[in-house]
Amino acid sequence: MMLGAVEAGGTKFVCSVGDETGKIIERTQISTTIPKETMSKVIGFFKSYELQAIGVGSFGPININRESAGYGSITSTPKPGWQDYPIVKTLEKQFRIPIGFNTDVNAAALGEATHGAAKGLDSCLYITIGTGIGAGAIVQGKLLQGLTHPEMGHILVRRHPQDTYEGKCPYHKDCLEGLASGPAIEERWGAKGVDLVDRTEVWELQAYYIAQALMQFVLILSPKKIILGGGVMNQKQLFPSIYKYLKEFVADYVYLPELADYIVSPGLGDHSGITGSLMLAKQALQGNI
Amino acid sequence: MMLGAVEAGGTKFVCSVGDETGKIIERTQISTTIPKETMSKVIGFFKSYELQAIGVGSFGPININRESAGYGSITSTPKPGWQDYPIVKTLEKQFRIPIGFNTDVNAAALGEATHGAAKGLDSCLYITIGTGIGAGAIVQGKLLQGLTHPEMGHILVRRHPQDTYEGKCPYHKDCLEGLASGPAIEERWGAKGVDLVDRTEVWELQAYYIAQALMQFVLILSPKKIILGGGVMNQKQLFPSIYKYLKEFVADYVYLPELADYIVSPGLGDHSGITGSLMLAKQALQGNI
Numbered sequence: 001m002m003l004g005a006v007e008a009g010g011t012k013f014v015c016s017v018g019d020e021t022g023k024i025i026e027r028t029q030i031s032t033t034i035p036k037e038t039m040s041k042v043i044g045f046f047k048s049y050e051l052q053a054i055g056v057g058s059f060g061p062i063n064i065n066r067e068s069a070g071y072g073s074i075t076s077t078p079k080p081g082w083q084d085y086p087i088v089k090t091l092e093k094q095f096r097i098p099i100g101f102n103t104d105v106n107a108a109a110l111g112e113a114t115h116g117a118a119k120g121l122d123s124c125l126y127i128t129i130g131t132g133i134g135a136g137a138i139v140q141g142k143l144l145q146g147l148t149h150p151e152m153g154h155i156l157v158r159r160h161p162q163d164t165y166e167g168k169c170p171y172h173k174d175c176l177e178g179l180a181s182g183p184a185i186e187e188r189w190g191a192k193g194v195d196l197v198d199r200t201e202v203w204e205l206q207a208y209y210i211a212q213a214l215m216q217f218v219l220i221l222s223p224k225k226i227i228l229g230g231g232v233m234n235q236k237q238l239f240p241s242i243y244k245y246l247k248e249f250v251a252d253y254v255y256l257p258e259l260a261d262y263i264v265s266p267g268l269g270d271h272s273g274i275t276g277s278l279m280l281a282k283q284a285l286q287g288n289i
Numbered sequence: 290m291m292l293g294a295v296e297a298g299g300t301k302f303v304c305s306v307g308d309e310t311g312k313i314i315e316r317t318q319i320s321t322t323i324p325k326e327t328m329s330k331v332i333g334f335f336k337s338y339e340l341q342a343i344g345v346g347s348f349g350p351i352n353i354n355r356e357s358a359g360y361g362s363i364t365s366t367p368k369p370g371w372q373d374y375p376i377v378k379t380l381e382k383q384f385r386i387p388i389g390f391n392t393d394v395n396a397a398a399l400g401e402a403t404h405g406a407a408k409g410l411d412s413c414l415y416i417t418i419g420t421g422i423g424a425g426a427i428v429q430g431k432l433l434q435g436l437t438h439p440e441m442g443h444i445l446v447r448r449h450p451q452d453t454y455e456g457k458c459p460y461h462k463d464c465l466e467g468l469a470s471g472p473a474i475e476e477r478w479g480a481k482g483v484d485l486v487d488r489t490e491v492w493e494l495q496a497y498y499i500a501q502a503l504m505q506f507v508l509i510l511s512p513k514k515i516i517l518g519g520g521v522m523n524q525k526q527l528f529p530s531i532y533k534y535l536k537e538f539v540a541d542y543v544y545l546p547e548l549a550d551y552i553v554s555p556g557l558g559d560h561s562g563i564t565g566s567l568m569l570a571k572q573a574l575q576g577n578i
Contacts, residue, residue, distance in 0.1 A: 123435035142429040146412035146511040222435035253460040
């Protein structure tokens with residue numbers, strides 16, 4: 001089957017054409033400007049293919065409630081023009097094929113569960129730690145959603161006793177994203193993460209907060225694999241410290257597999273989201289949503 | 290269909306015979322002593338019925354991994370004789386009918402989602418706050434499980450600045466259960482919760498911790514309904530304070546329904562677990578597990 005995929009981000013839309021095996025045939029990047037401009041380029045790219053379905057993994061928050069009038073739109077965003085923009089309806093009208101739609105991080109979790117580090121598993125958690133923090137998950141083979149999609153980046157963590165930084169989240173100040181996102185690192189330490197590679201204390205503190213989040217995710221979701229992606233996680237020195245703190249927090253209360261196999265980098269590198277969006281297209285075509 | 294249900298607890302086993310509509314025809318209670326004694330009474334009770342399946346909602350931790358040799362057993366417990374006890378195999382050998390098996394709290398969530406406060410919803414969270422704290426959930430119509438079942442009672446919370454109680458959890462000291470279970474209330478305040486009804490500060494602190502847990506659950510699971518059961522939640526004055534703190538923590542970051550409709554007492558009263566166990570039997574019979 002010939003499928004389209006869109007990884008819709010706040011700065012760029014990655015569009016691909018591929019198939020149900022995750023193979024990508026063609027790929028392009030489009031800047032995120034105003035919807036009319038960005039979407040007409042997206043449509044232009046897909047026009048030259050005979051697509052059977054398109055999957056969209058989108059920045060959010062988005063409306064994924066199929067019973068509501070606003071299904072398939074981005075809801076609240078400061079990006080000009082995108083507030084309440086009906087991305088699914090726009091594509092449906094143009095192509096008259098099934099459109100899959102979910103969050104970028106749920107798409108990434110799906111990509112990793114079908115072709116990446118969690119291949120073949122019916123359960124995984126994908127977390128991105130970068131400009132923001134977000135996560136998606138597969139539970140018993142299905143994308144994790146309920147009232148709406150998860151917003152895991154904003155869970156509460158316990159402040160490190162020596163950390164006096166107030167936190168960067170405009171809603172919660174010192175939630176996980178407020179204390180551990182890329183911009184929080186930069187504001188706390190006065191330099192970007194990439195320029196702080198040798199400062200051990202930076203990554204120890206970072207690992208302390210990430211491990212707390214993992215403790216919560218393990219106890220609440222019990223995922224079969226945890227995948228840590230995003231720009232901050234390119235600092236591979238984080239992994240051993242995350243394992244150390246997680247062990248300390250869990251305190252042998254629940255069984256965990258060998259952590260180096262359990263908590264890993266994305267198997268698909270930077271392609272988790274776009275591969276997952278292809279799989280969203282496949283699911284939409286099969287009516288499995 | 291004629292179904293059996295067991296709500297297996299650390300102090301008593303509640304056994305029922307009923308049907309797929311949740312109707313209970315017969316019911317008995319058996320003390321939890323040693324497995325041989327307790328289980329022979331359970332078997333004796335069910336023997337006089339022509340059952341098609343039995344569902345067991347059990348105290349835990351339990352092994353729910355169907356691919357492992359230990360599937361269907363209680364794993365680690367201090368209760369004499371119950372460690373590694375194969376409860377499913379014992380019933381299968383005796384009755385040669387399908388046996389459903391999950392945690393007591395996942396069973397309660399299933400009961401509430403089929404016949405209780407979350408009736409008709411494909412998503413809910415059931416939390417019990419009593420001697421211990423535990424929770425189960427339905428996600429996209431399925432019981433929440435992955436590597437194993439959730440252990441949500443032990444998530445980390447932020448200590449209230451005025452709370453100097455060290456916490457009662459033998460593993461984590463001041464996790465949610467360590468700070469907010471019935472025994473924690475008793476140890477912190479020197480009296481049982483039922484004798485502290487008029488002490489406002491007791492319930493404010495309690496609501497502060499419960500609301501923090503709900504914040505995490507909402508952001509991670511986005512359940513369509515939250516049901517708060519267990520002995521501590523008989524203190525109905527907790528509800529308004531829980532709503533107040535949850536609103537404060539979420540800070541309008543995610544949309545929540547009217548909290549008095551969203552966060553509620555069990556629709557089935559004390560029967561969530563036994564009704565859910567009947568539904569586990571139904572699912573086992575239908576091969577939907």
